[in-house]
Amino acid sequence: MYLSTRGGSKPISAATAIKAGIAGDGGLFVPDQIPKLSAAEIETLIPLDYQGRAVTILERFLADYSRREIEDAVRAAYTNDKFDDPGVAPVVSISDEIHVLELWHGPTSAFKDMALQLLPQLLSQALVKTGETRDIVILVATSGDTGKAALEGFKDVPKIKIIVFFPDQGVSEIQRLQMITQEGQNVAVVGVKGNFDDAQTGVKKIFNDGEMIAELDKQGYKLSSANSINWGRLVPQIIYYFSAYLDLVKLGRIDLGQPLNYVVPTGNFGNILAGYYAKLMGLPVGKLICASNSNNVLTEFLTTGKYDRVRPFHQTLSPSMDILISSNLERLLYHITDGDKLAVKQWMEQLQTSGSYRVDPETMRKLKETFAAKWVDDRQTKNKIGEIYSKYKYLIDPHTAVAWQAADQYRQESGDTMPIVIVSTASPFKFNESVLSAISGENLDSKSEFLMLDKLSRRSGWPVPKNLAQLEAKPVLHRMKCEKEEMTVAVKQILNYFAKG
Numbered sequence: 001m002y003l004s005t006r007g008g009s010k011p012i013s014a015a016t017a018i019k020a021g022i023a024g025d026g027g028l029f030v031p032d033q034i035p036k037l038s039a040a041e042i043e044t045l046i047p048l049d050y051q052g053r054a055v056t057i058l059e060r061f062l063a064d065y066s067r068r069e070i071e072d073a074v075r076a077a078y079t080n081d082k083f084d085d086p087g088v089a090p091v092v093s094i095s096d097e098i099h100v101l102e103l104w105h106g107p108t109s110a111f112k113d114m115a116l117q118l119l120p121q122l123l124s125q126a127l128v129k130t131g132e133t134r135d136i137v138i139l140v141a142t143s144g145d146t147g148k149a150a151l152e153g154f155k156d157v158p159k160i161k162i163i164v165f166f167p168d169q170g171v172s173e174i175q176r177l178q179m180i181t182q183e184g185q186n187v188a189v190v191g192v193k194g195n196f197d198d199a200q201t202g203v204k205k206i207f208n209d210g211e212m213i214a215e216l217d218k219q220g221y222k223l224s225s226a227n228s229i230n231w232g233r234l235v236p237q238i239i240y241y242f243s244a245y246l247d248l249v250k251l252g253r254i255d256l257g258q259p260l261n262y263v264v265p266t267g268n269f270g271n272i273l274a275g276y277y278a279k280l281m282g283l284p285v286g287k288l289i290c291a292s293n294s295n296n297v298l299t300e301f302l303t304t305g306k307y308d309r310v311r312p313f314h315q316t317l318s319p320s321m322d323i324l325i326s327s328n329l330e331r332l333l334y335h336i337t338d339g340d341k342l343a344v345k346q347w348m349e350q351l352q353t354s355g356s357y358r359v360d361p362e363t364m365r366k367l368k369e370t371f372a373a374k375w376v377d378d379r380q381t382k383n384k385i386g387e388i389y390s391k392y393k394y395l396i397d398p399h400t401a402v403a404w405q406a407a408d409q410y411r412q413e414s415g416d417t418m419p420i421v422i423v424s425t426a427s428p429f430k431f432n433e434s435v436l437s438a439i440s441g442e443n444l445d446s447k448s449e450f451l452m453l454d455k456l457s458r459r460s461g462w463p464v465p466k467n468l469a470q471l472e473a474k475p476v477l478h479r480m481k482c483e484k485e486e487m488t489v490a491v492k493q494i495l496n497y498f499a500k501g
């Protein structure tokens with residue numbers, strides 16, 4: 001069963017939690033107990049493929065879903081035509097101690113696919129299980145990667161519509177093209193004249209607009225969200241922490257039972273939190289290293305115990321980590337305090353009212369048992385991309401470079417030389433300008449995206465991911481734009497349009 005981190009919700013099923021997204025008291029849903037896998041059970045997963053491992057792990061958390069339902073969901077999500085690697089999330093060993101978990105082989109070339117291919121399946125099933133009669137309208141505000149991954153995941157899923165708002169000037173050209181060429185009968189994409197915060201604020205306003213919600217209800221619609229606070233986005237991410245470990249055992253690179261460190265480029269704390277769940281389940285995880293860019297609010301928190309979002313916001317080369325409020329940290333605080341809902345509620349209220357809070361020394365001690373944290377600036381990020389390419393002929397995107405640099409710093413400063421998995425979250429081709437200029441030293445400001453994709457591919461010998469290569473020839477299907485004050489009107493117009501077919 002699932003509870004709110006702030007204590008204001010009675011226990012509900014996984015399907016209900018996935019349909020609701022966020023708890024009524026503003027908290028996040030967490031499992032009331034963490035399922036454990038024994039060493040013997042973990043051993044039985046070694047010969048299985050990604051899909052088989054996924055079923056075993058998901059089954060433990062989704063008690064109200066049948067095995068058959070979970071198998072169907074997994075089969076629909078992780079298919080060979082959507083993922084361009086048969087292993088779905090392959091591990092590449094750079095040396096005996098450094099391994100890279102590539103999470104970007106999905107349909108949009110970013111790690112969000114790992115969760116957003118499965119969430120629509122789980123949500124569709126949840127609608128049936130909870131007897132929902134209304135259609136669901138998913139609203140997304142995106143700074144780039146989430147919007148496209150959500151569109152791909154939800155396109156043509158029955159009973160669900162999806163509307164994505166992106167900042168007209170705030171996404172990369174590739175990200176914009178990925179979204180405005182999106183196919184599907186149930187999708188809409190709108191450019192908001194403003195920045196990401198404007199889009200995000202607009203979406204939040206709609207979620208809190210009682211009149212709008214009542215009107216939608218009358219028309220047979222219920223609003224929902226696909227962002228990373230939904231349990232249905234977190235649970236799929238636990239799978240790949242196991243899968244990476246199991247692959248390394250299978251290949252004889254580590255022994256079963258031997259601990260591994262993981263370094264994770266972090267923004268909203270969703271990805272790294274899934275690693276923490278894997279550890280609580282019994283996976284031999286040593287340290288989880290939280291890697292940040294110049295928006296280093298998490299580095300400060302995990303080293304000093306003070307979370308302080310009152311600081312300048314930096315636009316960096318790793319934009320998916322340009323975040324000052326890491327929503328999923330709330331779940332970590334809940335588990336690390338053994339479910340002290342009162343403390344979590346107080347900290348979150350302090351964050352809301354004064355912009356900061358400080359955890360107690362005992363909580364800090366427990367955090368430090370598992371977590372380390374480092375931050376990396378843009379110059380180091382670029383240097384790392386260049387260094388890794390010249391040493392190993394291996395291409396990494398800026399987010400992965402932040403993680404790699406943090407890993408090196410951690411290993412050097414701590415003397416902890418345990419084997420480490422670098423969690424790689426985007427294809428280098430998705431950030432081809434930064435990557436190409438880092439490995440070539442050229443200034444590329446005025447080059448077209450498609451020239452750069454081609455150039456990066458020729459230079460490295462790596463193929464351009466199919467979804468990005470096809471982008472140039474795709475027709476633009478979404479031209480709608482709106483002012484930031486007009487987002488509610490835009491939603492109404494789009495739903496009318498859907499209703500007319």
Ligand SMILES: *Cc1c(COP(=O)(O)O)cnc(C)c1O
Nearest residue numbers: 266267268269270271320425426
């Ligand atoms: C979303 C994203 C991240 C951050 O993941 P969180 O779960 O928010 O910590 C890192 N890298 C890339 C490429 C992303 O798209």
